[in-house]
Amino acid sequence: MNKEAAVYRRKKIVKYLLIHLAIIAFVVVCVYPLLRILSVSMRPGDKLISTDLSLIPAGAAFDAYVRLLKETLFLRWLWNSLLITVATSFIGVSLASTAAYAFSRFRFAGKKGGLILLLSTQMIPAGMLILPLFLMIMKLGLMNTYLGMIIAYSVSSLPFSIWILKGYYDTIPRSLEEAALVDGTSQVGAFWRIILPLSTPALSIAFLFNFTTAWNEYLVARVVLFSSKQYTWTLGLFELQGQYITQWGMFAAGSMLVTIPVLIVFLYSSKWLISGLTLGSVKG
Template sequence: MNETDARAVYQKALKAHRFRERAALAAVHVGLVFYVLLSVYPLLRIFSVSLRPGDRIISTDLSLIPAGASFLSYMKVLHETNFLFWLWNSLIITCATSAIGVSLAAAAAYAFSRFRFPGHKTGLTLLLGNEMIPAAMLLLPLFLMIMKLGLINTYLGMIIAYSVTSLPFSIWILKGYYDTIPKSLEEAALVDGTTRFGAFIRIILPLSTPALAIAFLFNFTQAWNEYLVARVVLTDARMYTWTLGLFELQGQYLTQWGMFAAASILVTIPVLGVFLYSSKWLISGLTLGGVKG
């Protein structure tokens, strides 16, 4: 075989290889686009339903922007339902829960990260094991306790029911983060005359802002999106959180479908924005807690 032949064969093989590579890449794009459509479609459809004009809310129309699109459903959900009350209830319950949860977790995680006290390992295992307890199992006695204390239909009952649900997970995330902060920083502060607790407040906490934000966000989304506990504790429509309200709107399927869609879009967009913005950190927190376990 002479040189030109070899070169021709090589060129041909290269061409075939490039073609195959390009075809593979195209297939990858096709697969991804297909699944992206599958992921996004329900949200898009809700959006299109929310834009439908009043007389055509129920139809088998599949177009994204319906004919005669209007914001009527948005107006109706804001004016004719308790939607704003529901949002407010959710907000206040969620903020109080997250504040309590994160402050408890921040302190407890420091103890787990820096001290080897008796019960250290048992404590961590129990925190992880807590993940296994079915929510419905805890809910029954909690509900009865809340009822006996007369806290049905109150913010306090909801805050009590929510406050520790995310605690074990937050402790794990924060402990994992504290573990990465070198001990020498605190030791330097101790030499300079602060107490151990002072070092925690002035050095560890400021350095852990990203992890604290993750923990806060985790607590926040858990409580914000919760449905099952709220359904049991809240029975008065004025006290509903938005998840209960939404389910109620959807319950009367055919008549209020447009309002349900508009309300869904209104709550989804901020949540989606915050989640996507913070997803990188949230995920690293998740895997950190998981892998270290």
């Protein structure tokens, strides 16, 4: 019996160590590139092209950050990206939440076909959507505008958001809505007071998807925007790459700074990702 217990403990310890080693290896693989970019951003100008692998370079300084903020429109690019991304995220999640509720709760002609159509749009390569989006925005007279970018991004992210939210709505018992309707609440009231509070994890995932997709997008922005003052950060940093020279220090500094908004949004919304389905539920 003692032998079996000892063998069991040994296996448990080995399993525990292997799991934690795998987690540590995964973290290193994810974090190391960021540390390398941070290292490049702090290198003096005469040491940008170097074989030194130390994470903290000799003579580390923040000159690249200062030059980026003073010599370029980086803050303007960052503001443009933030404005477009936040608007896209809220509009996309708002439209997707109502559309997903209709697909989840109501019966209507073309429901299955609509869901299949939404799914099939995700199989189309992003590059093939550039021309239709360009023509749509051009005919609306929204070239080189924030609104044109917001419309393009919102339309592109809707199918995935609808599928995520529709699947989550399907897991919420209809009895919760029925109880609210019996108490005199309207269908809209039941959706607003019952379904949405219970769907905060899925709403957070949809919001993060919309945010990160719009924040990192380049192709649509390259087609729609042509004024440097309207550029998003992806276009702005690309301008640092010249025909004969690339400002690698400033490029790395910008790459580090643009991760801050995404990190803040993720940390703020993470508490909603772990919330359960018990909020507002009924007993019995």
